Amino acid sequence: AQSVTQLGSHVSVSEGALVLLRCNYSSSVPPYLFWYVQYPNQGLQLLLKYTTGATLVKGINGFEAEFKKSETSFHLTKPSAHMSDAAEYFCAVSEPKDYKLSFGAGTTVTVRA
Amino acid sequence: GAVVSQHPSWVICKSGTSVKIECRSLDFQATTMFWYRQFPKQSLMLMATSNEGSKATYEQGVEKDKFLINHASLTLSTLTVTSAHPEDSSFYICSATKGFPGLAGGPGTGELFFGEGSRLTVL
Numbered sequence: 001a002q003s004v005t006q007l008g009s010h011v012s013v014s015e016g017a018l019v020l021l022r023c024n025y026s027s028s029v030p031p032y033l034f035w036y037v038q039y040p041n042q043g044l045q046l047l048l049k050y051t052t053g054a055t056l057v058k059g060i061n062g063f064e065a066e067f068k069k070s071e072t073s074f075h076l077t078k079p080s081a082h083m084s085d086a087a088e089y090f091c092a093v094s095e096p097k098d099y100k101l102s103f104g105a106g107t108t109v110t111v112r113a
Numbered sequence: 114g115a116v117v118s119q120h121p122s123w124v125i126c127k128s129g130t131s132v133k134i135e136c137r138s139l140d141f142q143a144t145t146m147f148w149y150r151q152f153p154k155q156s157l158m159l160m161a162t163s164n165e166g167s168k169a170t171y172e173q174g175v176e177k178d179k180f181l182i183n184h185a186s187l188t189l190s191t192l193t194v195t196s197a198h199p200e201d202s203s204f205y206i207c208s209a210t211k212g213f214p215g216l217a218g219g220p221g222t223g224e225l226f227f228g229e230g231s232r233l234t235v236l
Contacts, residue, residue: 041204041230041232043117043119043228043230044157044206044208044227090157099210099225100159101147101159101208101225102159103156103158104156105155106156
């Protein structure tokens with residue numbers, strides 16, 4: 001079984017500042033890891049994913065995440081926050097065999113002008 | 114691209130009635146679809162996994178007679194909330210995949226594509 005813990009339910013950053021969202025996972029097998037963004041009353045959009053290979057993954061909208069097996073982490077970062085980054089962010093994990101996602105509780109990002 | 118569309122986006126119904134939500138993959142054939150439920154300010158909880166032509170697999174604690182799932186074609190899955198009650202009010206989201214890498218029958222990409230969600234309010 002897999003699970004995800006997102007540290008911090010709410011993150012507030014200034015426009016232009018670094019965005020850092022923390023995610024730790026638990027999995028009995030090598031995991032697939034995902035970050036999704038959700039805007040109000042909308043579905044989820046994939047930001048990036050790690051399956052195999054390079055541990056630093058680049059996604060859309062300037063986001064990237066690094067898979068650190070030793071720390072069981074998959075933190076999401078963006079060097080410079082934009083107002084449009086205000087949204088809910090979900091980290092998710094799955095086993096490679098079935099893509100059944102287990103989501104974290106989510107982190108709400110607000111961006112201050 | 115890979116687009117998944119849900120209909121309706123919003124639905125309000127009276128207690129005791131049944132509501133059907135459709136999930137369509139518009140430009141690809143979805144071997145598997147997933148249905149999630151999301152309460153306000155909370156994460157997504159997987160309700161069931163739906164494979165075309167077979168019975169859905171429900172997660173523990175999800176009433177299969179309450180939430181009927183049908184996956185009659187490779188582009189359409191439906192979720193019917195039967196005899197809806199106010200506690201069924203929620204945001205329901207579907208996702209679809211083209212397939213899973215390494216499984217016999219097709220390479221797939223393994224990526225999940227999400228619908229826009231359907232907000233159900235039961236009065």
